[in-house]
Structures are given as structure tokens and as C-alpha cells.
Amino acid sequence: xxxxxxxxxxxxxxxxxxxxxxxxxxxxxxxxxxxxKIIEEYNYIPNNSARVLKKANTNYIGLLVKGIYNPFxxxxxxxxxxxxxxxxxxxxxxxxxxxxYQDVDNIISFSNEKKLxxxxxxxxxxxxxxxESFSSLNIPVVLTSVNTxxxxxxxxxxxxxxxxxxxxxxxxxxxIELGHKNIAIILGKDDDMGATWWxxxxxxKALAEHNINLKEEYILVGEYESEKSYEVTKKLLQEDNDxxxxxxxxxxxxxxxxRAVVDSNLKLGKDISLVxxxxxxxxxxxxxxxxxxxQPRKLMAETSAxxxxxxxxxxxxxxxxLLDTKLIKRESCNKIL
Amino acid sequence: xxxxxxxxxxxxxxxxxxxxxxxxxxxxxxxxxxxxKIIEEYNYIPNNSARVLKKANTNYIGLLVKGIYNPFxxxxxxxxxxxxxxxxxxxxxxxxxxxxYQDVDNIISFSNEKKLxxxxxxxxxxxxxxxESFSSLNIPVVLTSVNTxxxxxxxxxxxxxxxxxxxxxxxxxxxIELGHKNIAIILGKDDDMGATWWxxxxxxKALAEHNINLKEEYILVGEYESEKSYEVTKKLLQEDNDxxxxxxxxxxxxxxxxRAVVDSNLKLGKDISLVxxxxxxxxxxxxxxxxxxxQPRKLMAETSAxxxxxxxxxxxxxxxxLLDTKLIKRESCNKIL
Numbered sequence: 001x002x003x004x005x006x007x008x009x010x011x012x013x014x015x016x017x018x019x020x021x022x023x024x025x026x027x028x029x030x031x032x033x034x035x036x037k038i039i040e041e042y043n044y045i046p047n048n049s050a051r052v053l054k055k056a057n058t059n060y061i062g063l064l065v066k067g068i069y070n071p072f073x074x075x076x077x078x079x080x081x082x083x084x085x086x087x088x089x090x091x092x093x094x095x096x097x098x099x100x101y102q103d104v105d106n107i108i109s110f111s112n113e114k115k116l117x118x119x120x121x122x123x124x125x126x127x128x129x130x131x132e133s134f135s136s137l138n139i140p141v142v143l144t145s146v147n148t149x150x151x152x153x154x155x156x157x158x159x160x161x162x163x164x165x166x167x168x169x170x171x172x173x174x175x176i177e178l179g180h181k182n183i184a185i186i187l188g189k190d191d192d193m194g195a196t197w198w199x200x201x202x203x204x205k206a207l208a209e210h211n212i213n214l215k216e217e218y219i220l221v222g223e224y225e226s227e228k229s230y231e232v233t234k235k236l237l238q239e240d241n242d243x244x245x246x247x248x249x250x251x252x253x254x255x256x257x258x259r260a261v262v263d264s265n266l267k268l269g270k271d272i273s274l275v276x277x278x279x280x281x282x283x284x285x286x287x288x289x290x291x292x293x294x295q296p297r298k299l300m301a302e303t304s305a306x307x308x309x310x311x312x313x314x315x316x317x318x319x320x321x322l323l324d325t326k327l328i329k330r331e332s333c334n335k336i337l
Numbered sequence: 338x339x340x341x342x343x344x345x346x347x348x349x350x351x352x353x354x355x356x357x358x359x360x361x362x363x364x365x366x367x368x369x370x371x372x373x374k375i376i377e378e379y380n381y382i383p384n385n386s387a388r389v390l391k392k393a394n395t396n397y398i399g400l401l402v403k404g405i406y407n408p409f410x411x412x413x414x415x416x417x418x419x420x421x422x423x424x425x426x427x428x429x430x431x432x433x434x435x436x437x438y439q440d441v442d443n444i445i446s447f448s449n450e451k452k453l454x455x456x457x458x459x460x461x462x463x464x465x466x467x468x469e470s471f472s473s474l475n476i477p478v479v480l481t482s483v484n485t486x487x488x489x490x491x492x493x494x495x496x497x498x499x500x501x502x503x504x505x506x507x508x509x510x511x512x513i514e515l516g517h518k519n520i521a522i523i524l525g526k527d528d529d530m531g532a533t534w535w536x537x538x539x540x541x542k543a544l545a546e547h548n549i550n551l552k553e554e555y556i557l558v559g560e561y562e563s564e565k566s567y568e569v570t571k572k573l574l575q576e577d578n579d580x581x582x583x584x585x586x587x588x589x590x591x592x593x594x595x596r597a598v599v600d601s602n603l604k605l606g607k608d609i610s611l612v613x614x615x616x617x618x619x620x621x622x623x624x625x626x627x628x629x630x631x632q633p634r635k636l637m638a639e640t641s642a643x644x645x646x647x648x649x650x651x652x653x654x655x656x657x658x659l660l661d662t663k664l665i666k667r668e669s670c671n672k673i674l
Contacts, residue, residue, distance in 0.1 A: 060429075063430070065415075071408045071411055073411075074408055074410075074411040077430075078402075078432050081430060081431065081432050082432070085431065090429055090431070090451065091429070091430045091431070092397075092427055092428070092429055092430070093400070093414075093418060093428045093429070093430035094418065094422065094427070094428070095415050095418050095419070114427065226618050226619065226621070226622050227618070230622065252618070252619075255618075255619050255622045255623075256622050258622065258624065259621075259622040259623070259624060259626075262624045268624075281563045281564070281589070281592075282563065282589075282592050282619050284563070284596075285563050285567065285592045285593050285595065285596040286592075286596075286623065286624070287595065287596060287599045287605075287623070287624055289596075
């Protein structure tokens with residue numbers, strides 16, 4: 001009894017039996033059941049039995065999360081998890097800091113090792129994408145809230161995100177419209193080729209359009225932390241009396257920044273205007289409430305999970321979806337008279 | 338060739354071979370490898386081959402998270418995930434709201450379905466524990482940040498948490514020491530038999546010791562949301578002029594509460610004192626900074642993951658660990674003169 005016999009009895013090809021044994025996604029449920037029944041009936045054991053015994057696996061979807069302490073992702077993880085669960089899959093969760101999972105190889109080994117049915121990556125940079133990046137993977141990949149610099153390989157994966165350049169351009173333009181010219185920016189990481197890089201480009205674009213020079217001393221790095229953002233803002237306000245507005249590229253950083261303004265004996269929303277990014281709840285309840293760029297994180301999570309499920313079922317091709325952000329104007333910004 | 342032959346050749350018992358085939362945890366690595374090698378060599382297939390092919394599984398540890406949008410848990414999930422990963426396990430993640438996974442049955446079916454090696458439950462109530470609750474499970478269970486009301490079954494699971502009664506008692510006593518007598522409390526859920534219930538008891542204990550009557554109108558419910566907490570606080574401040582202090586049982590709720598004080602034309606830290614719970618970063622950066630009960634969430638996460646790994650390796654017995662909280666005094670509280 002070999003794999004060919006099983007294939008003959010089942011009336012399918014050898015490759016189909018192989019796919020069933022190796023638990024590949026692209027086999028019809030009815031075919032899979034028929035083949036498994038025959039395997040059981042004839043007590044057939046594949047050559048690589050012990051290996052298969054160890055490896056054979058079920059309905060796992062992988063979620064790779066990058067940016068360890070980003071509360072922005074937390075709600076998204078839960079939404080993705082519940083959509084995946086409703087569809088009968090389980091979520092295998094892995095996270096990494098900004099050094100790990102920098103490149104595609106890790107996604108591929110994660111997928112193969114765990115015999116995943118699909119992968120969603122939340123956050124990260126993926127600066128090194130090429131046409132071949134995901135071509136060896138036979139499962140769908142959705143990159144969510146990931147901003148790739150490369151335009152290559154777009155047919156081999158899907159993405160769901162926001163237009164970071166546009167969002168940052170709008171926020172900066174708003175500050176300029178209010179009369180601000182000396183606008184500092186607090187970046188996440190200085191070597192971040194993802195969100196920070198694109199948002200920084202949006203900021204530069206708005207300045208350039210209004211003939212405002214980019215000042216080196218107004219480019220700060222807050223490490224996506226309140227504490228670090230507090231420190232760099234305080235230092236800036238001590239050294240520079242001209243700055244009148246700050247654009248922090250995350251709400252966590254904006255909160256640290258807000259408190260630094262207060263502790264520098266300046267009035268937030270009067271002496272210094274502040275715009276955050278993300279649209280987390282506590283910006284709204286801060287005193288004064290903080291203007292922010294709201295990301296549609298529920299919609300982003302839902303869209304990602306549903307897209308992945310459609311891709312697994314072969315109902316759709318890879319797509320690249322950009323969702324709209326919204327500048328929410330609150331008390332932390334004012335007009336320069 | 339049957340299971341007995343394999344056992345004879347390997348020089349182990351039949352039950353050991355069975356455990357290897359079914360991927361049970363309690364087999365030495367060297368024994369497991371030897372048995373698998375022999376299974377492969379002799380092309381042995383267990384009777385329930387196809388079933389095993391579908392079910393055989395690897396190194397999964399389950400993480401059940403309750404309280405969907407609790408950012409307090411997010412950092413803990415990441416710490417647990419990385420410790421689990423370093424030990425060579427993968428994390429299967431499931432979450433539920435306060436209605437799901439109310440009872441033990443769900444943990445048991447999750448564990449059995451996924452062939453988990455161990456489970457950590459983050460949050461939840463578990464009001465119905467008995468001596469038999471986990472007795473059918475042959476894998477370890479750690480309940481983290483879970484406060485059980487029942488004292489039964491403690492030998493069948495481990496727990497890592499804080500002393501919620503003591504923590505809330507200390508916070509309330511601090512407000513009383515500052516001269517406050519009219520102290521409102523914002524509970525999470527009114528039917529919550531977990532953290533809220535215990536903390537409410539700590540609050541009542543402190544009031545009773547100082548002969549302060551418990552007032553029905555001072556017991557509010559904030560649903561663990563900033564928005565809801567904002568609403569109930571605003572309503573309270575409109576209706577009652579005597580209240581001078583508020584104890585919110587989570588920092589998320591405290592932030593909503595803080596803003597409600599401001600919007601009621603009262604001064605936070607002067608007209609109204611406020612204490613939160615959890616010790617999230619943004620309490621520190623709020624203006625004024627909010628006094629809070631800091632939970633040792635990193636230590637809680639580390640302790641839980643390490644305890645589970647020790648239990649899996651049979652290196653320890655079930656334990657019940659209470660970690661210390663710390664009242665962090667900030668600007669939101671003041672003395673009544």
C-alpha cells in the first residue's frame with residue numbers, strides 16, 4: 001500500500017493525497033475527508049510517518065505583532081481574534097520587537113513550522129520586499145498597519161493600512177493654517193522605515209509647500225514612549241523659545257509631550273499647540289483634550305481578518321487597501337494671533 | 338507490528354509509547370526521540386492513524402484573555418508570549434468578553450481540542466470553582482489576575498495575582514486620612530464577582546473602620562470604560578455637592594472621571610481628589626498626575642509564565658502567589674482642610 005494506491009482508491013491525484021497528509025489548505029473539505037477515511041481504512045502510513053505524526057496540524061492562523069508595547073494594536077488583536085474564531089480558526093500569536101521579524105524569512109519559517117493557513121502581520125517595516133519575497137509561501141499573507149517602502153512583490157501579499165503621508169500632511173497643514181511655522185515633530189524611531197518614515201515625509205511635504213524650512217533641531221525621537229517623549233520635549237522647550245507647535249507621531253508620545261509643556265510652565269493649547277496620532281481614548285479625556293489623527297483601527301482589524309479569510313477560501317486576489325484617517329480637532333491646538 | 342512491539346524494541350512501557358503517539362507532556366525528550374525513531378524505522382502506524390494524523394500536536398500553550406479592551410493586559414500578554422517563546426513553546430491566543438469563558442468547561446474544551454501543554458487565563462471571574470473543576474485536566478492551569486471567590490479546588494490549579502481587598506483598603510484609607518468622608522467608588526461591572534467585588538470589599542472595610550456610612554448614591558458603575566466613567570461621574574457631581582473624593586477601580590475609568598471633574602467646573606486635586614487603579618503610564622502624565630494603585634504587571638506576567646513552565650516540567654506543585662501593589666501618590670489627591 002503506497003500513496004498511489006490511496007490516490008487510486010480515492011479517485012484523486014497523488015498530489016492531492018500528499019496535500020491531505022501534509023495538511024495543505026487547498027483541498028476541498030469533502031475530498032480531505034474521503035482521503036483521510038481511506039487512509040484510516042487501509043491503515044496506510046506515509047513514509048515520513050513519524051515526521052508527519054509530529055507535524056500534522058490544523059486550523060491555525062498566525063498573528064505576528066511588532067512593536068511590543070503598542071496599545072494601539074491591542075484592540076485590533078482582539079477584533080482579529082474574534083473574527084478568526086467565528087470562522088473556526090485558532091490564532092497563533094507571536095510578537096517581536098523592532099529588531100526581530102525585520103524580514104520576510106521569519107514569516108515564512110513561522111508559517112511553515114506551524115503549518116499555518118494564513119498570516120496577518122501587525123506593524124513592522126518590511127523594507128526589503130521583492131517580487132520573490134512571498135512566492136515560496138502557499139498561504140496568504142496580510143500586512144496590516146505596515147508601510148512598505150518597496151513597491152515590489154505586491155501580487156504576493158495583501159495589505160491594509162492608512163495613507164501615512166497624507167495623514168501627516170493634513171495634520172501639519174492644519175498647524176500651518178493656524179499660523180504655526182516653528183513646528184517640531186516627535187518621531188517614533190529614528191531608524192524606522194515604516195510609519196515614522198512615511199509620516200515624516202508628510203510633515204516635510206506640508207512644510208515645503210508653505211516654504212517653511214525644515215529645522216534639524218525640531219526633529220525629535222520619542223521611541224514610541226511617553227517618558228522618552230516627555231524628556232525630549234522638555235529639553236526642546238528649555239533650549240528653544242520659538243517653537244509653538246509639536247506634532248507627535250503617536251498618542252502615547254503626545255501625552256508625555258503634553259505633560260512636558262505643563263512642566264515647562266507653558267500652557268498647552270495656548271503657548272504650545274499639540275497634535276498626536278492614533279486616536280486613542282485618553283487623548284479625548286486629557287485636560288486639555290488632545291487633537292489627534294484618528295486611525296480607523298476597528299475597520300482596519302475587521303478588513304484584515306475578512307480579507308485573509310477570503311484569500312484562504314480563494315474567493316479573492318491579493319488587494320492593497322488604504323483606509324481613511326480623520327483629524328480630530330480638540331483643545332490642544334490654537335491659532336497664532 | 339503493534340504498540341507492544343514498539344514498546345519492546347524501545348525498551349519502554351506501552352503507556353510511554355502511547356504518550357509519545359498522543360504527544361503527552363510527561364515523556365523525557367530522549368525517550369520521545371527514541372520511540373519516534375523506532376516508529377519511523379518500522380513504519381508503524383497506530384490504529385487510530387487518521388485521527389492521530391489530524392490531531393497530533395506540538396508545543397502549544399494556551400492564553401485565554403478576558404476583558405476584551407483592557408490595555409492593562411496587553412503588556413502582560415507580550416511578556417508571557419516572549420517567555421513562552423524562549424522556552425520553545427508557541428502561544429495559542431483566545432479572548433472572550435465577560436460573558437464567555439465564565440466557567441471552567443471552556444478551559445477544559447480549549448485545552449483538549451488544541452492539545453495544549455498548559456493554560457494561562459488572564460482575567461475573569463471563575464465564581465464556580467470546586468474541587469473537581471480542573472481534576473479532569475492533565476495539564477497545568479495558571480489563573481492570572483483572576484480573583485476567585487471560592488476557596489475550593491486550589492490544589493488543581495495555580496494562581497498569580499494581587500490582594501485586591503488590601504489594595505483597595507489602602508487606597509480608601511489614604512483618602513480617609515486626607516480628611517475625606519464622602520468618597521464615591523466607580524466599580525467596573527455591577528455583576529462582576531472578580532476584581533471589582535474584592536476591591537469593593539476593601540473600600541467598604543476602610544469606611545466601616547472609620548465609621549463612615551456606605552452611601553448607595555456613591556456606588557457607580559463605569560463598565561471599565563473612560564466614556565461611561567465620564568458620564569456617571571458628571572451625573573454624580575451635578576446631583577451631589579458633598580462628594581470630595583472618587584476611587585475609580587481602573588485607570589481607564591479614572592481618566593474619564595478626571596475629565597468629568599474638569600467639565601463640572603471643579604478642580605481636580607483641590608475640589609475633588611481622585612485615585613485610580615492599575616498604574617498605567619498615562620496616569621503619570623495626566624495633568625494633574627493621577628494617584629493610582631500600581632499593580633506589578635510585569636512581575637505578574639513573568640511569575641505566571643515561569644510558574645506554568647515549571648508545572649509543565651513537573652518541577653513544582655500548584656502555588657497561589659499574591660504580589661504586592663503600591664499606592665503611588667500624585668497630584669490628584671489633596672488634604673481636606
